[in-house]
Amino acid sequence: MREIEFDEVVKAVRDIIVxxxxxxxxxxxxxxxxxxxxxxxxxxxxxxxxxxxxxDIAKDEKRPLCQDTGLAVFFVKVGDEVRIKxxxxxxxxxxxxxxxxxxxxxxxxxxxxxxxxxxxxxVGYNLPAIIHFDIVAGDKIDIExxxxxxxxxxxxxxxxxxxxxxxxxxxxxxxxxxxxxGGNPCPPITVGxxxxxxxxxxxxxxxxxxxRDIGSVNEDPEMAEMEGNILEEINKxxxxxxxxxxxxxxxxxxxxxxxxxxxxxxxxxxVQCHSSRHTHITI
Amino acid sequence: xxxxxxxxPLTSEDTRQLKAGDTVLLNGTIYxxxxxxxxRLVELLEKGEELPFxxxxxxxxxxxxxxxxxxxxxxxAGPTTSYRMDSYSPTMLQYGSKGMIGKGKRNQVVKDAxxxxxxxxxxxxxxxxxxxxxxxxxxEVIAYPELGPEAVRKITVxxxxxxxxxxxxxxxxYQMGREQYEVKD
Numbered sequence: 441m442r443e444i445e446f447d448e449v450v451k452a453v454r455d456i457i458v459x460x461x462x463x464x465x466x467x468x469x470x471x472x473x474x475x476x477x478x479x480x481x482x483x484x485x486x487x488x489x490x491x492x493x494x495x496d497i498a499k500d501e502k503r504p505l506c507q508d509t510g511l512a513v514f515f516v517k518v519g520d521e522v523r524i525k526x527x528x529x530x531x532x533x534x535x536x537x538x539x540x541x542x543x544x545x546x547x548x549x550x551x552x553x554x555x556x557x558x559x560x561x562x563v564g565y566n567l568p569a570i571i572h573f574d575i576v577a578g579d580k581i582d583i584e585x586x587x588x589x590x591x592x593x594x595x596x597x598x599x600x601x602x603x604x605x606x607x608x609x610x611x612x613x614x615x616x617x618x619x620x621x622g623g624n625p626c627p628p629i630t631v632g633x634x635x636x637x638x639x640x641x642x643x644x645x646x647x648x649x650x651x652r653d654i655g656s657v658n659e660d661p662e663m664a665e666m667e668g669n670i671l672e673e674i675n676k677x678x679x680x681x682x683x684x685x686x687x688x689x690x691x692x693x694x695x696x697x698x699x700x701x702x703x704x705x706x707x708x709x710x711v712q713c714h715s716s717r718h719t720h721i722t723i
Numbered sequence: 724x725x726x727x728x729x730x731x732p733l734t735s736e737d738t739r740q741l742k743a744g745d746t747v748l749l750n751g752t753i754y755x756x757x758x759x760x761x762x763r764l765v766e767l768l769e770k771g772e773e774l775p776f777x778x779x780x781x782x783x784x785x786x787x788x789x790x791x792x793x794x795x796x797x798x799x800a801g802p803t804t805s806y807r808m809d810s811y812s813p814t815m816l817q818y819g820s821k822g823m824i825g826k827g828k829r830n831q832v833v834k835d836a837x838x839x840x841x842x843x844x845x846x847x848x849x850x851x852x853x854x855x856x857x858x859x860x861x862x863e864v865i866a867y868p869e870l871g872p873e874a875v876r877k878i879t880v881x882x883x884x885x886x887x888x889x890x891x892x893x894x895x896x897y898q899m900g901r902e903q904y905e906v907k908d
Contacts, residue, residue, distance in 0.1 A: 685900015
């Protein structure tokens with residue numbers, strides 16, 4: 441059994457949060473650059489130019505990319521031959537989150553649902569983090585992290601279709617969600633689509649799909665083809681960067697598909713803004 | 724589409740020359756407020772009480788900045804999604820405010836109020852918080868400090884880049900832009 445010090449996890453989590461707050465990942469930066477070059481609308485082209493300039497300033501001067509520094513979302517795979525020495529893994533991730541958000545001058549955006557009171561004085565600075573655990577074989581801990589902003593989360597939707605809806609029904613649904621969202625989720629966006637499983641499995645899959653690098657290819661050729669089809673349809677909507685009209689509304693569509701009940705076809709659409717701050721570490 | 728440089732407070736003369744799609748560099752004093760602050764400001768107006776700032780010709784920026792780093796006036800400060808202010812903005816315009824800065828579409832009531840009261844809805848680039856924060860040269864909390872990032876701040880901006888989304892003639896850049904680039908099968 442391998443032992444990992446509690447504080448080692450805290451520091452690793454703190455470091456990725458600080459890094460992601462100010463440094464746009466290379467996959468996102470490259471995708472935006474390509475979008476700017478291919479965008480037909482001059483207004484949208486200028487918006488993407490500002491987004492890239494913003495990324496350069498944020499990186500050089502260590503300023504948060506966006507004032508919405510998100511809720512901290514983690515997908516954690518814990519090896520069955522590893523244990524944390526000196527505390528619980530969940531507590532270590534939360535502690536690292538709080539330290540990272542404080543150290544990098546990121547905004548605490550968590551609040552109580554109805555009083556809207558900010559939880560930083562009670563629960564902790566931008567706590568609790570949203571953590572999805574899984575147990576796998578091995579003696580390592582694999583941590584995927586993304587900062588998830590509110591504007592793009594607010595347009596996300598899920599629905600359980602009858603099986604007859606099929607691929608066409610899903611494509612129409614994703615189009616409808618993105619069309620209704622317009623410029624609100626800060627396009628050019630990444631669209632995560634969770635298909636199958638149960639209601640909540642589809643939702644979690646659509647979230648996890650956003651953690652994949654933009655430009656990566658789906659291992660399932662059928663899903664890869666469907667991703668391409670949906671992306672094409674979305675970019676026909678004309679929404680453009682920040683909704684100002686244009687040809688690049690989405691940078692990518694990522695699908696995660698799961699087996700589902702014979703009676704159901706669950707679908708979830710989770711959207712990430714152009715500031716797709718995500719990373720991945722193994723301890 | 725034209726480019727303008729304007730200094731606040733704005734007059735009807737300033738706002739009536741602007742058309743959806745124009746770009747503007749804003750200078751001078753503007754005020755920050757999100758949903759929670761708007762609720763309180765509109766309650767004051769409806770009770771006939773004084774606002775913590777002069778509303779005549781004012782420009783309101785929908786933003787909740789990050790905490791400033793030591794030595795900076797403000798942290799990253801890009802726009803938040805504006806529809807959450809839709810129920811308050813018409814009252815603000817009615818009492819003399821002339822501009823709003825945010826991102827995302829507004830409802831018809833807001834667009835109508837822009838026509839009626841010579842108001843402009845400007846869009847700033849969402850997610851460009853570092854860039855936009857640097858255009859803010861001073862910031863001071865003037866009301867509701869307990870709201871944290873949502874407190875009302877008096878800020879000074881220099882060449883703050885915005886685009887006219889809704890003008891005083893009922894035009895909407897989001898609709899116009901989308902119609903231009905939508906591909907129908």
